[in-house]
Amino acid sequence: MGQWADGAARIGRFAAALRSTSPRRGGTRRAVPLAWRNMLSDRRRLLRSISGIAFAALLMMLQIGFRNAFIDSALQVLYNIDGDILITSSTKFRFAAKDPFARRQLYAAHAVDGVAWARPIYGEWNLAIWKNPQTRKTYSTQVLAFDPDQPVFLFPEVRDHLEQLRQPDTALSDRKARRSYGFADAGTVTELTRREIRIIGNFALGPDFTADGTVITSDRTFLKFFAPRPLAAGELADIEFGVVKVRPGYAIETVQQALKQALPANIAVRTKAEWLALETDFQNTVSPVGPIFMLGTAIGFIVGMMISYQVLYTDLSDQLPQYATLKAMGYENTYLVRAVLEQASFYALAGFLPGLAVAVGLAHVLADVTLLPLRMSFETVATTFALTLGMCLFAAALAMRRVLAADPADVF
Amino acid sequence: MTDLGTHEPRTTVRVDNVNYFFGEGESRNQVLFDNCIEIEAGQLVVMTGPSGSGKTTLLTLIGALRSVQSGRIEILDHSLSGLRRAELIAMRRNIGFIFQMHNLFDSLSALENVKMAMQLGGCPASEMRRRGTEILERLGLGHRIDHKPRALSGGQRQRVAVARALVNRPKLVLADEPTAALDKDSSRIVVNLLKELTTQEGCTVMMVTHDNRILELADRIVNMVDGTITSDVVLRDALMICEFLRTVELFKHLTPTELTNVAEKMKRQRYGQDEIIIREGEPGEAFYLISHGSVDVRRRGTDAEERRVATLGAGNFFGERALIVNEPRNASCVAASERVEVFALDKASFKHALETSASFKEQIQTIYFQRQ
Numbered sequence: 001m002g003q004w005a006d007g008a009a010r011i012g013r014f015a016a017a018l019r020s021t022s023p024r025r026g027g028t029r030r031a032v033p034l035a036w037r038n039m040l041s042d043r044r045r046l047l048r049s050i051s052g053i054a055f056a057a058l059l060m061m062l063q064i065g066f067r068n069a070f071i072d073s074a075l076q077v078l079y080n081i082d083g084d085i086l087i088t089s090s091t092k093f094r095f096a097a098k099d100p101f102a103r104r105q106l107y108a109a110h111a112v113d114g115v116a117w118a119r120p121i122y123g124e125w126n127l128a129i130w131k132n133p134q135t136r137k138t139y140s141t142q143v144l145a146f147d148p149d150q151p152v153f154l155f156p157e158v159r160d161h162l163e164q165l166r167q168p169d170t171a172l173s174d175r176k177a178r179r180s181y182g183f184a185d186a187g188t189v190t191e192l193t194r195r196e197i198r199i200i201g202n203f204a205l206g207p208d209f210t211a212d213g214t215v216i217t218s219d220r221t222f223l224k225f226f227a228p229r230p231l232a233a234g235e236l237a238d239i240e241f242g243v244v245k246v247r248p249g250y251a252i253e254t255v256q257q258a259l260k261q262a263l264p265a266n267i268a269v270r271t272k273a274e275w276l277a278l279e280t281d282f283q284n285t286v287s288p289v290g291p292i293f294m295l296g297t298a299i300g301f302i303v304g305m306m307i308s309y310q311v312l313y314t315d316l317s318d319q320l321p322q323y324a325t326l327k328a329m330g331y332e333n334t335y336l337v338r339a340v341l342e343q344a345s346f347y348a349l350a351g352f353l354p355g356l357a358v359a360v361g362l363a364h365v366l367a368d369v370t371l372l373p374l375r376m377s378f379e380t381v382a383t384t385f386a387l388t389l390g391m392c393l394f395a396a397a398l399a400m401r402r403v404l405a406a407d408p409a410d411v412f
Numbered sequence: 413m414t415d416l417g418t419h420e421p422r423t424t425v426r427v428d429n430v431n432y433f434f435g436e437g438e439s440r441n442q443v444l445f446d447n448c449i450e451i452e453a454g455q456l457v458v459m460t461g462p463s464g465s466g467k468t469t470l471l472t473l474i475g476a477l478r479s480v481q482s483g484r485i486e487i488l489d490h491s492l493s494g495l496r497r498a499e500l501i502a503m504r505r506n507i508g509f510i511f512q513m514h515n516l517f518d519s520l521s522a523l524e525n526v527k528m529a530m531q532l533g534g535c536p537a538s539e540m541r542r543r544g545t546e547i548l549e550r551l552g553l554g555h556r557i558d559h560k561p562r563a564l565s566g567g568q569r570q571r572v573a574v575a576r577a578l579v580n581r582p583k584l585v586l587a588d589e590p591t592a593a594l595d596k597d598s599s600r601i602v603v604n605l606l607k608e609l610t611t612q613e614g615c616t617v618m619m620v621t622h623d624n625r626i627l628e629l630a631d632r633i634v635n636m637v638d639g640t641i642t643s644d645v646v647l648r649d650a651l652m653i654c655e656f657l658r659t660v661e662l663f664k665h666l667t668p669t670e671l672t673n674v675a676e677k678m679k680r681q682r683y684g685q686d687e688i689i690i691r692e693g694e695p696g697e698a699f700y701l702i703s704h705g706s707v708d709v710r711r712r713g714t715d716a717e718e719r720r721v722a723t724l725g726a727g728n729f730f731g732e733r734a735l736i737v738n739e740p741r742n743a744s745c746v747a748a749s750e751r752v753e754v755f756a757l758d759k760a761s762f763k764h765a766l767e768t769s770a771s772f773k774e775q776i777q778t779i780y781f782q783r784q
Contacts, residue, residue, distance in 0.1 A: 031527050031537050037520050324515075328509050409478050
């Protein structure tokens with residue numbers, strides 16, 4: 001709500017700025033809303049135009065919404081880690097890329113001034129196979145693990161089941177995982193990487209672009225299932241993340257710098273915010289998510305621009321003698337440009353609103369189907385409106401060339 | 413000779429040696445050739461001529477819709493030569509344009525179409541509805557002000573276009589076949605309004621038309637052929653000159669056609685009291701017919717003192733002798749009243765008339781030798 005209220009205030013300021021430019025245009029007082037009247041003059045054409053622009057807006061909004069949802073889904077697990085700084089291998093480029101490092105580095109981190117605690121997270125993405133308890137079909141999954149004596153996750157269900165997790169071969173499963181995972185509530189026994197495992201409860205995370213579901217276990221169960229070989233006495237297993245909590249009164253950045261100095265160069269020390277940015281950047285630029293949905297958005301933009309261009313070009317061509325007459329009367333090109341751009345803006349708004357209404361409804365349905373956090377956030381809506389407006393204005397700029405070239409002498 | 417300019421009434425349009433070309437390079441084609449015309453305020457000028465004769469091109473030049481290439485055009489005391497595009501656009505706001513096609517926005521009501529012109533004219537927003545309604549009512553459209561063009565007949569649409577052109581009370585109106593699409597009644601309403609503008613508000617109307625109903629009301633008919641003004645007749649003056657000429661012994665035997673031809677060539681000139689119209693001893697350049705006021709004829713005596721030998725009034729003429737015998741003026745003629753108006757026939761036109769009409773020549777010579 002706060003995001004929308006802030007957005008509404010921004011729109012209000014934009015509208016006020018727009019109004020302040022309205023009373024006069026090119027020195028000509030405006031008593032006739034020409035652009036508005038032109039848009040409404042042919043109701044059938046208006047309906048066709050609105051439908052086309054609404055379709056383009058809907059397409060762009062869903063593409064942007066899906067993109068944001070996929071990125072959000074990839075960030076959910078990071079949001080649910082209870083730490084200020086994450087220590088990883090320096091070559092680890094995203095959360096779900098297996099790239100472990102030696103646990104002993106955590107002890108070095110412990111010794112750094114300002115560190116309250118440093119705890120491990122184990123992870124497996126390549127070897128983990130989950131068997132649907134109902135269909136007995138197998139699927140790859142994401143497995144995360146931690147020491148129940150050193151909790152690191154913020155999921156309330158995980159914190160409630162620490163005691164039970166200490167029992168061997170137990171796990172918590174993701175109740176928002178894809179339906180193909182099957183239903184696995186407390187007491188369900190199924191297989192994880194061809195070993196029997198008992199589900200002691202569920203937490204809510206949801207799938208992302210790479211994982212259809214997640215399983216959380218204790219470190220002992222994890223190492224039993226995924227360690228490449230049995231550990232010798234006193235041997236420490238490699239870990240994926242070192243989660244660092246900063247003591248109250250210490251600046252995160254200061255502690256981060258101290259950790260960087262204390263740890264070797266093959267260890268990366270990033271704040272949680274930096275990890276969120278890194279993951280977002282990866283999804284946007286490296287993973288197929290960014291390009292796929294950017295392409296979808298671009299197609300929506302181009303389709304919408306072609307529709308808008310066709311609408312405006314036909315409209316302006318039909319009224320070419322009228323515009324030439326305005327020039328003969330003494331209207332300047334700036335007036336005509338503004339009138340056409342204004343008309344394009346009205347088309348954008350008129351097409352965007354029904355597109356938004358359909359997108360909100362569709363997002364609701366699709367979020368249920370895909371289990372992605374698909375929602376029409378203010379950012380998504382504002383971005384789509386800016387693109388819709390830009391698409392119509394760009395089309396108008398192309399279409400108005402004929403009007404600008406119209407020779408008033410030809411009217412005679 | 414006195415500078416004519418200082419004696420003419422206020423000139424709305426002055427076209428001076430205007431040429432115009434379409435195209436460039438080898439395809440450059442001249443469509444106007446050395447055209448000159450001056451139009452006074454308050455005249456309804458009808459431009460006629462065959463299609464492609466250059467009427468519309470000249471009208472678009474006067475309307476600042478094209479840039480002047482060669483020559484000079486002044487409208488409402490402003491030169492259009494060398495104006496930048498923005499200045500040309502600003503100049504157009506002083507002109508009312510009526511086109512053959514109404515070119516109204518279908519999306520706007522009749523009143524809103526008229527308001528489009530008022531927006532440019534600096535009319536206060538509070539005044540727009542009243543003024544727009546007023547002129548639409550004058551054009552018989554008071555009950556249609558909120559109708560869109562699609563709901564109006566062709567004649568009604570054209571009347572809305574006329575209202576749009578006239579609502580800012582322009583001092584110059586340029587019209588291209590404004591009554592072509594109108595029925596008899598609509599045409600009469602429009603033409604009467606245009607005529608009213610010229611007589612009551614001193615507006616100048618230049619109109620391309622072939623509508624005989626308008627020709628009857630025209631003050632002046634300008635005919636163009638092949639890019640050149642071939643005749644320029646001020647009808648009121650021509651009529652008056654013919655009436656005068658009929659009473660003059662010298663011209664009374666001319667046929668009506670010959671009289672009209674002479675009248676068409678005569679130009680109005682005005683003089684203030686004591687201004688010299690012709691001076692004794694100077695070569696003769698024109699023949700004069702007095703239409704208003706009185707003129708003293710003065711001759712130098714042997715003592716070189718100039719004495720008045722006669723006073724001529726309206727209907728009298730002077731200046732013919734020097735043209736016929738090809739000798740210097742034998743007397744001076746000076747305006748004797750506060751406002752003297754004469755019609756002058758230049759030497760070439762006088763001689764042309766003389767040569768083309770045997771009876772005219774015979775009459776003049778007879779009269780002249782009788783005087784001797």
